[in-house]
Amino acid sequence: MIQDLLARRGELSDFARRLMGERAPDIVEHLNEKPIEDTIRLLGGLSDEQVVGIFDESGLEHPGALMAGLPTARAAHILIAMSSDRAAEVFRQLDEPVRAHLFKLLDADTKASVSRVLRYPMHSAGSIMTTEFVSVPANWSVAQTLDHVRKVERSRETIYAIYVLDPASHDLLQAISLRRLIAAELDAPVLSAAPQTAPLSVSPLTDREDAARMISKYDMLAVPVVEDRKIIGIVTVDDMIDAILEESTEDVQKFGGMAAIDEPYMQIGFTSMIRKRAGWLAVLFLSEMLTASAMQHFADELQRAIVLTLFIPLIMSSGGNSGSQATSLVIRALALQDMRLRDWWRVALREIPTGLTLGAILGVIGVVRISIWQEAGIYDYGPHWMLVAATVGSALVGIVVFGSLAGSMLPFALKRLGFDPASASAPFVATLVDVTGLVIYFSVALTILRGTLL
Amino acid sequence: MIQDLLARRGELSDFARRLMGERAPDIVEHLNEKPIEDTIRLLGGLSDEQVVGIFDESGLEHPGALMAGLPTARAAHILIAMSSDRAAEVFRQLDEPVRAHLFKLLDADTKASVSRVLRYPMHSAGSIMTTEFVSVPANWSVAQTLDHVRKVERSRETIYAIYVLDPASHDLLQAISLRRLIAAELDAPVLSAAPQTAPLSVSPLTDREDAARMISKYDMLAVPVVEDRKIIGIVTVDDMIDAILEESTEDVQKFGGMAAIDEPYMQIGFTSMIRKRAGWLAVLFLSEMLTASAMQHFADELQRAIVLTLFIPLIMSSGGNSGSQATSLVIRALALQDMRLRDWWRVALREIPTGLTLGAILGVIGVVRISIWQEAGIYDYGPHWMLVAATVGSALVGIVVFGSLAGSMLPFALKRLGFDPASASAPFVATLVDVTGLVIYFSVALTILRGTLL
Numbered sequence: 001m002i003q004d005l006l007a008r009r010g011e012l013s014d015f016a017r018r019l020m021g022e023r024a025p026d027i028v029e030h031l032n033e034k035p036i037e038d039t040i041r042l043l044g045g046l047s048d049e050q051v052v053g054i055f056d057e058s059g060l061e062h063p064g065a066l067m068a069g070l071p072t073a074r075a076a077h078i079l080i081a082m083s084s085d086r087a088a089e090v091f092r093q094l095d096e097p098v099r100a101h102l103f104k105l106l107d108a109d110t111k112a113s114v115s116r117v118l119r120y121p122m123h124s125a126g127s128i129m130t131t132e133f134v135s136v137p138a139n140w141s142v143a144q145t146l147d148h149v150r151k152v153e154r155s156r157e158t159i160y161a162i163y164v165l166d167p168a169s170h171d172l173l174q175a176i177s178l179r180r181l182i183a184a185e186l187d188a189p190v191l192s193a194a195p196q197t198a199p200l201s202v203s204p205l206t207d208r209e210d211a212a213r214m215i216s217k218y219d220m221l222a223v224p225v226v227e228d229r230k231i232i233g234i235v236t237v238d239d240m241i242d243a244i245l246e247e248s249t250e251d252v253q254k255f256g257g258m259a260a261i262d263e264p265y266m267q268i269g270f271t272s273m274i275r276k277r278a279g280w281l282a283v284l285f286l287s288e289m290l291t292a293s294a295m296q297h298f299a300d301e302l303q304r305a306i307v308l309t310l311f312i313p314l315i316m317s318s319g320g321n322s323g324s325q326a327t328s329l330v331i332r333a334l335a336l337q338d339m340r341l342r343d344w345w346r347v348a349l350r351e352i353p354t355g356l357t358l359g360a361i362l363g364v365i366g367v368v369r370i371s372i373w374q375e376a377g378i379y380d381y382g383p384h385w386m387l388v389a390a391t392v393g394s395a396l397v398g399i400v401v402f403g404s405l406a407g408s409m410l411p412f413a414l415k416r417l418g419f420d421p422a423s424a425s426a427p428f429v430a431t432l433v434d435v436t437g438l439v440i441y442f443s444v445a446l447t448i449l450r451g452t453l454l
Numbered sequence: 455m456i457q458d459l460l461a462r463r464g465e466l467s468d469f470a471r472r473l474m475g476e477r478a479p480d481i482v483e484h485l486n487e488k489p490i491e492d493t494i495r496l497l498g499g500l501s502d503e504q505v506v507g508i509f510d511e512s513g514l515e516h517p518g519a520l521m522a523g524l525p526t527a528r529a530a531h532i533l534i535a536m537s538s539d540r541a542a543e544v545f546r547q548l549d550e551p552v553r554a555h556l557f558k559l560l561d562a563d564t565k566a567s568v569s570r571v572l573r574y575p576m577h578s579a580g581s582i583m584t585t586e587f588v589s590v591p592a593n594w595s596v597a598q599t600l601d602h603v604r605k606v607e608r609s610r611e612t613i614y615a616i617y618v619l620d621p622a623s624h625d626l627l628q629a630i631s632l633r634r635l636i637a638a639e640l641d642a643p644v645l646s647a648a649p650q651t652a653p654l655s656v657s658p659l660t661d662r663e664d665a666a667r668m669i670s671k672y673d674m675l676a677v678p679v680v681e682d683r684k685i686i687g688i689v690t691v692d693d694m695i696d697a698i699l700e701e702s703t704e705d706v707q708k709f710g711g712m713a714a715i716d717e718p719y720m721q722i723g724f725t726s727m728i729r730k731r732a733g734w735l736a737v738l739f740l741s742e743m744l745t746a747s748a749m750q751h752f753a754d755e756l757q758r759a760i761v762l763t764l765f766i767p768l769i770m771s772s773g774g775n776s777g778s779q780a781t782s783l784v785i786r787a788l789a790l791q792d793m794r795l796r797d798w799w800r801v802a803l804r805e806i807p808t809g810l811t812l813g814a815i816l817g818v819i820g821v822v823r824i825s826i827w828q829e830a831g832i833y834d835y836g837p838h839w840m841l842v843a844a845t846v847g848s849a850l851v852g853i854v855v856f857g858s859l860a861g862s863m864l865p866f867a868l869k870r871l872g873f874d875p876a877s878a879s880a881p882f883v884a885t886l887v888d889v890t891g892l893v894i895y896f897s898v899a900l901t902i903l904r905g906t907l908l
Contacts, residue, residue, distance in 0.1 A: 023651065025671045025672050146636060149633065149636055149637070150636055150637045158675065178633065178636065179603065179612065179613045179632065182600060182603055182604055182632070182636065183603070183604045216692065216695040216699065217479045218479050219479075219612070219692040221675065221691070237675070237692070237695070238669075238670065238673040238674075238691070241666075241669070241691070241695065241698065244695065244698055244699065244702075245670070245698065245790065249786045249789075251702070251706060252702075252782050252785060252786045253782050253783065253786060255709060255710070255782060256778050256779050256783065257775055257778050257782070258782065261783075264792040265783055265784070265787040265793060265801070266787075266793060270804075270807070270808070273808055274808065274811050277776075277779050277808070278812055281772070281779070281812055282815060284771070284772075285768070285816050286819070288767065288768050288771045288772070291771075292764050292768050295765075295766075296833050299764070302763055303760050306753065306757050306760070309749065309756055309763045309766070310750055311746055311749075312766060313742065313767075313770055313888055313892065314739070314742050314745055314746050316767055316771075317745070317884060318735070318738075318739055321734075321735055321738050321885075324879075324880055324881050325710050325711050325712045325734075325881075328707050328709060328710020328711070329707065329710065329715075330719070332706045336699065336703065338718035338720065339720060343720070353724070354727055354728065354731070357732075358731060358735055365739060369743055426710065426778055426884075427775040427778050427880070430775075434767055434771060438767065
């Protein structure tokens, strides 16, 4: 037992030694693979500076649980030294009473910046901003500003921009890049290095996706977050990449027909997994029950023409597939702001001819398939097989048109009602199209086959 | 006629005047909404500097067609002044003979950098790199380097890093941030400002997604592209954001069951749209025909127990939906490298109990639904309704397990075979699950109902 423990300790400190030469993101990758208790023990063997570096990485998993595992005094010390957006993330994950206890131990500055970040809703620019940025008053010279960067800000690895404030009101006046600052005359006022246009900024309540779009459109390294004309933080391009990756993961998961999950697949618990998936699955199942009701309604026709049932799965799936294509196109176009809500009718006008063409292509394939099977003697669809083929072909056109139209309009409808258009999942569309698809199929059958099979 | 033309000219020059005060990305957004001919005419009224700024924007649509519309001498002049990655993009879109003709007019430097970028395959780091970067020999001092940045590089808006080369071999030695350069002693050699670790780099053939992952993991502003230890370009964080957005759009479109499209929905032509969608739709349709074959196989049973057909859509869609959930989870986890190919069996071991639980939940809902309809007299499922309910419930468990398993394994299988795992679309999974789902349903029915209904 004791030997086991010693061996384990030896192994851990070896590991700690090996980590020394590595970059923080690589250390974090190793730590993420270890059980939380092991990581806590490892952190005990590292310097404060190293631990701060590790907690500052956005890739670190379970930072709340890890912080709670450190001695309280050390935890407070590390939280004060960390960047405020990461410290806020730790507090988001902490439970009471540890949370309140640790918060009390912070200094006034850290308390203010952490609670400021925590105040803003999820997915807002304010919730991912960092409150550490370089600002100087407008009455400074270029030389003073460079000196400030050189001495005061030497701990920062990257300086995204220097924000120039009105000396009296502290309003944000300009954002200056380091490159411009270096190129400016040393005795000139710092504003002489500023570009001619006013700085772009976002409000703390701006959606982080909109902030990302601004950063990407204007090729910025950081965008200032401004409230009442005062700069309260910056959202940086690297936070943005994390946010974009997270958003697109959520979009794919929602499109797959489930609640978005925040954790990696391998780490999420069994019950959370079931909860995230069962909800939508049950809702879809309940809606899909309408197909059983539709079928019941046509039970007599089915009894008389059992041949019709053979093509039900084929026809339903074609509607679902064409709908799923149209939905994925529109969701993405809305997300990238290639189109707006008011463009819905243009999309509808495109989807109708597209659906007709696609439906006609599938319809022809369907008719050919039935004819070959019949003529080659593979299966006998009965004496009226040509009418059956005509029914299948015409129904396909109708269903593909309906699928394309419903699939493309659903994201617009959801957005109009205030939901995320990405909630228009492939299964959601398929379910919507299935019931109507059956009704279309049987209505076409009743029209074409009345007097012969029906 | 003449008046129309004059009015049109007046309108265009008004527009040109209005654009003056705006930022290049905003100008580009306006231009994208105009017909190409109008934009070409507008460009004629702008200064070369403005036109270069417009072509340097990655958001500009149809840069090839626009460049081809300019007078040849002016086009060459602008291509030389543009950033090389954007110039290469223009050449990618140009057709012969314009392409060869314009290329001949470039200066030697631009020719070299454009053809270097064009040489690399799509989606590689080399194909999106810019060949404009700041490099200095290692025997320079900090002061010399700062002077170089101040004088030579003043046209650049952003300097991502300064690359230090071996004076003799020109091998890349270090990457230094502007912040570090400013903080260093002026007479010290430039390498004194370098970090202790060797610079991270990618090869020109590295997939752009891997380059993006490196930039995001290490919070870099740019990553050098290195061939034979020489730096040949840099991939910047803003190019990366564009690449990430493009990749995730492709993923969503593929998941929706269609070929990825490069152009915005509103701009793609009708025939390209049909081509992009009809291919997959027809393939899925042909595969889904197997359901008709499966149904034909069970036609006798169907004839005897028409009640079974009522639940076919419900059961098939449940399999497809659970499969689609599992696929979206695994595609995303593979894309973010949360899991690797060798993890497939871990995923399988998770999906089996998950599928059993989800299937049981749906099974219970199904049985309750049938019992209520029967007992309340809404529909009569016949004297053996309890056995029918048992069939539906058990089949649901089997189908959801199969759906979850097939849906989660398909991306692994595609990746193993060298395809993009994101090609495992929701419709693809649904099709895969539908045929098997029917076989499971009828097999369960034959077991439970033999001697009564069948």
